[in-house]
Amino acid sequence: MKQLLNTLYVMTQGAYVCLDHETVKVEVSGTVQMQVPLHHLGAIVTLGNVMMSPFIMARCAEDGRAVVILDRNGKFKCRVVGKTSGNVLLRQVQYEAVRDRERSALIARNMVAGKVKNARQILMRGARETGNADESTALRKAGDILADALFHLKDVTDIDHVRGLEGEAANAYFQVFDRMVKEEDRPTFRMNGRNRRPPLDPMNALLSFLYTLLLNDCISAVEGVGLDSQFGFLHALRPGRPSLGLDIMEEFRSVLADRLALTLINRKQITEKHFEVRPGGATYLDDAGRKEVIMAYQKRKQDEFHHPILDQKVPFGLLPHVQSRLLARHLRGDLEHYTPVLYS
16 A cells, blocks of 8 residues: 655745755745655645755656645646656556547546535535534435436436536535535635636635645646546546546545535634635635645545445545556456445
8 A cells, every 4th residue: 555645835935945865954044944854755835936946856756756836826837747657558548548438438427426426425414414404405405416416327428418417416516515614604605606717705715725735636646656647538638637637536526625624614723814805806815724724634634534445444645546546457457447436
């Protein structure tokens, strides 16, 4: 089993990240603020005006350690990538599978089924936990729509039909998502469906930031097993889009991001004060909010989940890697189907 390594997030503006032998140093105004053994890190993520020495960037690229650069709001800017590695024959069968519309649709169907099933679990849990009968009814009705989508997915072999069912389920899910926020905090975190680029309310800003963190982990997992993150099955191919990273992320959105967002809000770890509203209505987490979210996300990744295929406990942070390996085994012909993670 792959070891779950830490991700170093550097958010202090003006910080400088460098390599001292086998230790990563973070300096601010010439003063060392922290040191971390390089072998403890699986990735380095910087936000905003953070500088990195070319030596540490080259070393991370050589080792296959992800280096991701985000702007101060958490928007993706670039990744540092080393020489192409992995099994070229695996990527070849991946490309062939993407071109095979029927096979591609079947893989996408299973991914969407995992996403919808996990999202429905979140809704049903919310319906049980709320003390308001009207809220419980609304959440259960949305859960019924997702159950209906699952029922129809089992017979679908067309990729556009798969995407249509996924869209209907996502729309129903986000129409009631803010009903799982405690009533006293709901005015702040009310959302009118999902919006992005830019997010227009605090809830969407929080979800977008968590999805960025999760996507970077999924891209690293996909590339770590030798697959091409640009060639996906559910998400259409577009220049610059990490389609397979987005595919793998779908079944984890509700488990690793959505549920965490609700926990942070309901425990008042994230409040109205953690957001900035820009001209035009764009809403983003502030520095304190991003720090709070990153710490909670890192902690969540340490929690364990019993994986039914492996029949053993796996940290949540390793699930993207495990699912990427299962997908690779399916593409090679070692597994008949790609089986998504189902959270219960």
